[in-house]
Amino acid sequence: MMEPMSHTVSLPDTGRFFEIRFESIGGLGAHAAGQVLATAAVLRMGLNGANFSSYGSEKKGSLVRSFVRLGPPDYPIRTSAPVEMPDAIVVFHAALLRNPATLAGLRKDGTLIYNAPQGPVPRELSALPRTARVIRVDALGIAVKEQSRPNAVLLGTLCAAFSFLDAGKVLDALSEEFAGRHPEAVASNERAFRSGATEFELLASVGRAEGDLPASRTEPVWGYETQPIGGIIPEPGNTAWNDLSASRTGWLPVLDREKCIHCGVCDLVCPDLCLVWGDAEDGGKFERELMGVDYRYCKGCLRCVESCPTGALGKEAETPGLADGLRVPLFPDLIG
Numbered sequence: 006m007m008e009p010m011s012h013t014v015s016l017p018d019t020g021r022f023f024e025i026r027f028e029s030i031g032g033l034g035a036h037a038a039g040q041v042l043a044t045a046a047v048l049r050m051g052l053n054g055a056n057f058s059s060y061g062s063e064k065k066g067s068l069v070r071s072f073v074r075l076g077p078p079d080y081p082i083r084t085s086a087p088v089e090m091p092d093a094i095v096v097f098h099a100a101l102l103r104n105p106a107t108l109a110g111l112r113k114d115g116t117l118i119y120n121a122p123q124g125p126v127p128r129e130l131s132a133l134p135r136t137a138r139v140i141r142v143d144a145l146g147i148a149v150k151e152q153s154r155p156n157a158v159l160l161g162t163l164c165a166a167f168s169f170l171d172a173g174k175v176l177d178a179l180s181e182e183f184a185g186r187h188p189e190a191v192a193s194n195e196r197a198f199r200s201g202a203t204e205f206e207l208l209a210s211v212g213r214a215e216g217d218l219p220a221s222r223t224e225p226v227w228g229y230e231t232q233p234i235g236g237i238i239p240e241p242g243n244t245a246w247n248d249l250s251a252s253r254t255g256w257l258p259v260l261d262r263e264k265c266i267h268c269g270v271c272d273l274v275c276p277d278l279c280l281v282w283g284d285a286e287d288g289g290k291f292e293r294e295l296m297g298v299d300y301r302y303c304k305g306c307l308r309c310v311e312s313c314p315t316g317a318l319g320k321e322a323e324t325p326g327l328a329d330g331l332r333v334p335l336f337p338d339l340i341g
């Protein structure tokens with residue numbers, strides 16, 4: 006049974022809800038993070054709060070947003086609309102920064118926390134408000150080290166960023182969430198949470214925009230008055246246009262051509278035909294040679310790495326820009 010509330014924490018006095026948006030992909034635990042945070046706020050911190058998530062298909066790799074709305078205990082929450090103008094955005098995967106909707110609506114004094122190892126700051130972040138706070142944490146690196154998941158790390162960073170979020174109570178809620186189903190994960194989650202609360206970087210002078218960022222409204226493109234005549238396909242497309250970068254969970258297959266014997270086993274197991282082949286040079290031992298990987302279509306399943314008999318394909322942690330730098334395009338004429 007839940008302990009009675011010992012105290013109520015103070016929210017920033019803004020006269021409105023404090024709102025957080027988790028931007029993620031299926032499999033990284035954003036939905037669970039939102040649930041844990043809202044549960045801790047309501048049952049352990051004496052706040053009023055709500056959480057819900059939106060996602061498309063249930064499969065791993067699809068876009069997931071989780072929304073948390075917090076208010077004083079006597080402040081009823083009567084909306085369940087998505088958070089459009091968040092005080093904080095937590096990005097679980099750096100590839101999501103390419104999508105302008107990820108940063109949409111961040112308030113000028115808001116906070117962005119994003120998961121990436123040290124390295125150059127993605128240029129997309131210059132679209133942030135000049136006055137916003139930007140925090141980077143290597144959530145995947147910490148999660149791998151502690152045998153946990155990025156959501157535990159990012160919750161730790163979020164609590165460190167906002168003193169009204171009681172880290173001890175959020176950690177208690179996180180541990181309780183796992184104690185029943187995965188007791189073996191409780192200790193590793195705790196270590197990951199504590200590392201997330203300390204091993205982050207505050208980045209200076211990142212944003213260039215003035216004021217709040219505009220919200221992204223996902224209204225239907227067509228209504229009953231504007232829809233095209235039946236039978237017309239106004240936006241033709243095919244799988245060649247797909248970009249699966251955001252489906253990766255932090256790892257990339259990287260080819261060492263010196264070790265490759267061009268056997269084609271990787272191509273047999275790849276579910277998305279990402280391996281790019283070219284004609285071998287005249288007089289060479291092979292007719293066709295593996296040139297590299299088109300990361301646009303790679304979802305990071307690493308089947309190719311597991312199957313490669315020579316170790317020519319290895320796995321590397323994805324850092325911003327790595328995939329773009331190594332990419333060998335399958336369709337060089339495709340623009341975009």
Ligand code: SF4
Pocket residue numbers: 260264265266267268269270271272295312313314315316317318
């Ligand atoms: S499985 Fe390994 S050795 Fe064979 S073609 Fe692929 S990368 Fe080269």
Ligand code: SF4
Pocket residue numbers: 258274275276277278279280298302303304305306307308309310
């Ligand atoms: S990790 Fe390898 S097998 Fe998986 S999608 Fe990417 S290239 Fe294909």
